[in-house]
Each structure stands twice: as structure tokens, then as C-alpha cells.
Amino acid sequence: MTSDRSRSPSWLLISEIAxxxxxxxxGVLLALLMGWQFIAAEFDGGPIMIVFVAGMFRxxxxxxxxxxxPRGASRS
Known part of the structure; x- marks a missing residue:
């Protein structure tokens, strides 16, 4: 059961920021523990994954x- 407080716009914004x-x-903790190679892999791998997933969708x-x-969704 949710309270009224959890439905308010200000509470949603607070939880989003948190x-x-x-x-x-x-991310900072992983960067400190794993080094610059982790940061490089994140920045290189991100665009590669985006292109890969877009290709798979096509x-x-x-x-x-x-x-x-939509027909299947309306039946369930």
C-alpha cells in the first residue's frame, strides 16, 4: 500500500534525484577501484551497444x- 506522500510530485522528484x-x-566508486580502463570501456562501449541494439531492433x-x-496487449 502506498501513502499519499509517495504520490506527490515533490516526493517523486526527490526520489529521482536520490x-x-x-x-x-x-560510477565514481567503480572508476576509483577499476581505473581509467573502466572509464574508457564505458565511453567506448556505450555507443557500440546503442548501435548494436538499434540494429537488432531493425x-x-x-x-x-x-x-x-497493440492487439496482443489489449487482450492481456
Missing amino acids: STKRVIDL VFLRERPLRLA
Whole structure:
């Protein structure tokens, strides 16, 4: 059960900022523990993964499955 406080816009913004701060903190910690190679791999690997996933979407998501998806979602 959620409280009214957890639904307020200010509470959502606070939790968003807190989770972003946690990700940044963990990134800094990993960079300190693993060194510059980790940072280089993150910056090089990120764009490569984006291109790879976009390519996989183009290969596997054709027009027919995309057309049928809303019907399947409305049935479930």
C-alpha cells in the first residue's frame, strides 16, 4: 500500500534525484577501484551497444509484429 506522500510530485522528484545521485556515486566508486580502463570501456562501449541494439531492433522487429502488438496487449 502506498501513502499519499509517495504520490506527490515533490516526493517523486526527490526520489529521482536520490537515485541519480546513487548511480553517480557508484560510477565514481567503480572508476576509483577499476581505473581509467573502466572509464574508457564505458565511453567506448556505450555507443557500440546503442548501435548494436538499434540494429537488432531493425532486424527482428518487422512491420507485422509491431502492427499486432497493440492487439496482443489489449487482450492481456
